[in-house]
Amino acid sequence: MASISVPVGGAPSQPASRPRLRVSDYLRWSVDHKIIGVQYMVTAAFFFIVGGTLAMLIRLELLTPNLDVVQTGAQYNTLFSVHGLVMIFLWIIPMMAGFGNYLLPLMLGAKDMAFPWLNAFAFWLIPPAGILMIGSMLVGAPEAGWTMYPPLSTLFSGDGQTLAALAVHLLGISSILGAINFLVTVKNMRPAGMSYWQMPLFVWAIVATSIIVVMATPFLAGALTLLILDRIAGTTFFDATKGGDVLLWQNVFWFYSHPAVYIMVLPGMGILSDVLSVHSRKPIFGYKMIALSSMAIGIVGFTVWAHHMFTSLQPELRIPFMITSMIIAVPTGIKIFSWLGTLWRGKIRFTSAMLFSLGFLSMFVIGGITGVMLAMIPFNLHVHDTYFVVAHLHFVLFGGSVFAIYSGVYHWFPKITGRLLDERLGKLHFALTYIGFFFTFFPMHFVGMLGMPRRVAVYMPEFQGLNATASIGSFVLGLSTFLLIYNVIASLRGGRLAGANPWRALTLEWATTSPPPATNFVGEPMLFEDPYGYGTEGATAYLDAVERQFGAPPQALAADKSVSPAAQGASGD
Amino acid sequence: MNSSSVSSRTVITLIVVGVLLIVGGFIISQATPLIFPVEASAESKQIDQLFRIALLIGGAIFLLVQGVLLYSVWRFRARPGDTADGPPIHGSTTLEIVWTAIPAVIVVVLTILSYQVWSSIQAVKDDEQRVQVTGARFNWAFTYSTPDPRDTSSDLTFKSTELHTYIGRPVMLEMQTQDVIHSFWVPALRIKQDLLPGRTTQYRFTPVAVEGETYPARYPIKCAELCGAAHGEMVAWIVVHETEADYIAWFDQEVDKVLNPPADPVLRGEGILASQVYPCHTCHVLSTETLQWAGNVGPALNGVADRAATSRANATGLTAVDYLYQSIHEPGAYLVPGYSNLMPQLGIPECEAWSIVAYLCTLSDSGAPACTVELPAQCQVAAPPAEATPEAPVEAAAEATPEL
Known part of the structure; x- marks a missing residue:
């Protein structure tokens, strides 16, 4: 059945000249989506370290029930406020945008994004926003949390609050511009012969994400504008004593910020769909259901916002939001089961990329289950704004998004740099991350249910055991990050050469050299009809043709052989 | 013949796995006393029961997913030297319908159960004791009213920093904030409600007897909505008296201080x-x-x-x-x-x-x-x-x- 539209045995046409990119190329304005993609990723990684440092300080403070590491409660509030803002708006969202930028044109066989200049502009909004965000900590505590609820954020929080709000405003603009670019690129730049139903699932995820970004982010912009006006222009949109309303902020903020959860996790699910299929050498199970469930999550995601307001929303309005929040569990469940179906009867290879995707599966499901629990209003009344919620959201955003990002880094690093990351270090990184993550965030469920609110620097002494466990776990988690950083730096210099297609994957980004030439493809891209058609003769013929065209991975580095010892090692555990 | 024997074995396997999952979920759900504070209100018993059901189902799903995951990575790991691909299976409509339908049924059940508990918690009770709650950075105050013994046409009010109640009497709190949003949370009651500027919000509960408790029992009241620098220290206490007489003794003493x-x-x-x-x-x-x-x-x-x-x-x-x-x-x-x-x-x-x-x-x-x-x-x-x-x-x- 499977046929390939490839000139089998065609003349090897290695791109004549592939100018080696220097570090300085990444520090200046460029409209090449690959450079912009890397700029996004490196910038985001920098802010991941910033946000992570803040997290370490938070956990250090929470080792003991008293205020000891920081001087005042306001300083503590600044730590978690900026931690949340940085991790969401300067790490996960830009990191996913980085993957999108780098991969989308390649996966679609295109030379670049639809609007290259706009693409660069969207990226260059991020550094000034990041400076504003870091500056916010220096000019006066922004102590209203990443949710910035008025009137705390308008009447009380320090001047840094204004800077932080401006930073998020800028990042929102960046995000909208990027999303428009993604949508137009997918609509207009697919190659002949690739229908929507033949796109990689990562592309589907980016489409769903971009629709959410374009529809939801303007609401955040509106809310932030009112907030900034209340702070600097004396308006009273959120001041109840002067005719304003504090719930206005909550409704509009969550109308963006709940969908924002999907903005952060849908691209990760896209990464997972690709990685699981490639590394278990089996077609993705239920392609259409996964693609459609992304869209379903995107749409239903717009109707659930007020479940963040179950303790403030007027009581009669809570029930409809419980119902929609329950419904959204169904498409999420479909994805999880489809991924399990993909693994079933596959030939699973324990690459680092695969391990992180498996880690996502096993941790994200906990976040999914607690999500359903949180949708149940009576239970929510107890755990709302407690550490249970902190646990839940980190299982979704760290166990989900960040594990997916790690998985994507190990999977696509060879494409981006031409070199493989060290697998041994990668596995150690996975083990430490997985264990550190679990012990950081799992005890938080208990401490929240037992009675510890979130966002407190001082807590009752009986919670110290669980908090200390979480803190120690978090230090392991923090240290594990350096393994990845070291791995990236060391592999950039001395990593093994990857060749064009080290994982023998069927999606288009692998049918070109690593890293790809400036125009991505020389001549027409070699398109295989089914991006997940593993296990067919057609697929094998196609992969062999790609190897002939672009050269096999250097000897002993062919994915199959290089992972065999790894598979042994992992099965031995 | 062969196929029918395979399918009957499959059915038995599925049943065994299903029973194991439910038993596992049940065992997990029985751990709740370890992760909940005492049940000091009628509402807390309902909410905990609801949570146990959710935990039973959630626990079974957790075991199912982790079980399939671990089984798959062990059973279907690529053996050394095996460079072949897995079979080209693209999906199964039956399976996809099943794993769409089962979660759908589960969430419908949980929604209905939640709605029932919610309605019961929200319901206006007979003969509610009314207390005004005032939240201000970083303090709770409780205002009690009673007809003034000197002039019964007006009310005598007094403030307390503790919320006094007694077992069996439904309480309705009317809550207002003087500055930012606060959230009134008593972990032992399991209920939480925000205090919103410009609004009066309500909070209902009925204290119940806790086995082995010494009375008057004291449970912490915490602010759950970030309200500023000392948010974590915004703690007060609810005092549950064993009998109405004990409560009245306290009440009269407070009235006396006012008079x-x-x-x-x-x-x-x-x-x-x-x-x-x-x-x-x-x-x-x-x-x-x-x-x-x-x-x-x-x-x-x-x-x-x-x-x-x-x-x-x-x-x-x-x-x-x-x-x-x-x-x-x-x-x-x-x-x-x-x-x-x-x-x-x-x-x-x-x-x-x-x-x-x-x-x-x-x-x-x-x-x-x-x-x-x-x-x-x-x-x-x-x-x-x-x-x-x-x-x-x-x-x-x-x-x-x-x-x-």
Whole structure:
């Protein structure tokens, strides 16, 4: 059945000249989506370290029930406020945008994004926003949390609050511009012969994400504008004593910020769909259901916002939001089961990329289950704004998004740099991350249910055991990050050469050299009809043709052989 | 033949796995006493039961997913040297329908159960005890009302920093905030409700007996919505009396304090501040023999009487007494240099405010009162016979001075 539209045995046409990119190329304005993609990723990684440092300080403070590491409660509030803002708006969202930028044109066989200049502009909004965000900590505590609820954020929080709000405003603009670019690129730049139903699932995820970004982010912009006006222009949109309303902020903020959860996790699910299929050498199970469930999550995601307001929303309005929040569990469940179906009867290879995707599966499901629990209003009344919620959201955003990002880094690093990351270090990184993550965030469920609110620097002494466990776990988690950083730096210099297609994957980004030439493809891209058609003769013929065209991975580095010892090692555990 | 025997084995496997999952989920769900505080309200029992059902189902799903995951990575791992691909299976409509339908049914069931519990919690109960809750950074206060024994046409109110109730009596709290959003949470009751500026919100619960508890039982009340620097320290206590009689004993004692306050406004004012029913202590610094306040948001109060009589009087043109009174009722009217307009309108009744001013007048560096307050007529204490003369406050103030 499977046929390939490839000139089998065609003349090897290695791109004549592939100018080696220097570090300085990444520090200046460029409209090449690959450079912009890397700029996004490196910038985001920098802010991941910033946000992570803040997290370490938070956990250090929470080792003991008293205020000891920081001087005042306001300083503590600044730590978690900026931690949340940085991790969401300067790490996960830009990191996913980085993957999108780098991969989308390649996966679609295109030379670049639809609007290259706009693409660069969207990226260059991020550094000034990041400076504003870091500056916010220096000019006066922004102590209203990443949710910035008025009137705390308008009447009380320090001047840094204004800077932080401006930073998020800028990042929102960046995000909208990027999303428009993604949508137009997918609509207009697919190659002949690739229908929507033949796109990689990562592309589907980016489409769903971009629709959410374009529809939801303007609401955040509106809310932030009112907030900034209340702070600097004396308006009273959120001041109840002067005719304003504090719930206005909550409704509009969550109308963006709940969908924002999907903005952060849908691209990760896209990464997972690709990685699981490639590394278990089996077609993705239920392609259409996964693609459609992304869209379903995107749409239903717009109707659930007020479940963040179950303790403030007027009581009669809570029930409809419980119902929609329950419904959204169904498409999420479909994805999880489809991924399990993909693994079933596959030939699973324990690459680092695969391990992180498996880690996502096993941790994200906990976040999914607690999500359903949180949708149940009576239970929510107890755990709302407690550490249970902190646990839940980190299982979704760290166990989900960040594990997916790690998985994507190990999977696509060879494409981006031409070199493989060290697998041994990668596995150690996975083990430490997985264990550190679990012990950081799992005890938080208990401490929240037992009675510890979130966002407190001082807590009752009986919670110290669980908090200390979480803190120690978090230090392991923090240290594990350096393994990845070291791995990236060391592999950039001395990593093994990857060749064009080290994982023998069927999606288009692998049918070109690593890293790809400036125009991505020389001549027409070699398109295989089914991006997940593993296990067919057609697929094998196609992969062999790609190897002939672009050269096999250097000897002993062919994915199959290089992972065999790894598979042994992992099965031995 | 062969296929039918395979399918019957599959059916048996599925049944065994299903039973194991449910048993596993059940075992997990029985761990809840370890992760919940005591069940001190009728609502907490309903909510915990609901959670146990959710945990049973969630636990089974958890075991299913992790089980399939672990089984797959062990059973279907690529053996060394095996470079082949897996079989080209693209999906199974039957399976996809099953794993769409089962979660759908589960969430429908959980939604219905949640709705039932929610309706029951929300329902207005007969004979509710009503208490007003006031949240202010970083303090809780509870206002009780009862017909005034001296004049039954009006209500006598008193404030407490603890919420007193008794077993079996439904309670309805009417909650207001004086500044930012707070959230009233009693983990032992399992319920939480925000206090929203410009609104009055409600909170219902019915205390129940807890086995092995010594009464009156005390459970912490916490603020769950970030409200500023001392958010984590915004804790008060709910006191559950065993019987109505115990509760009434406490209640009468509080009423008595209102009916018979110290005639001396200085002592009365000091008593009000010491009771912490107003959140003054959370923001101001004050160090006396009886009061040790360590707030660092507002101006220090030691020596405030001197400043009121000198620099503040010059700046505002008010007398020291009027300046202090204005500072309580219109905190933003004059801002002490270096401080911003953060103090809320606390709604302190006039008589209490004058008493507080009388006490503040004694906070001078020398220890001698820098000003004196004559309480308005309606604030004079009538009941205790002897010292209730118009001159009494002034004398009393003078007498109280050496202590300060």
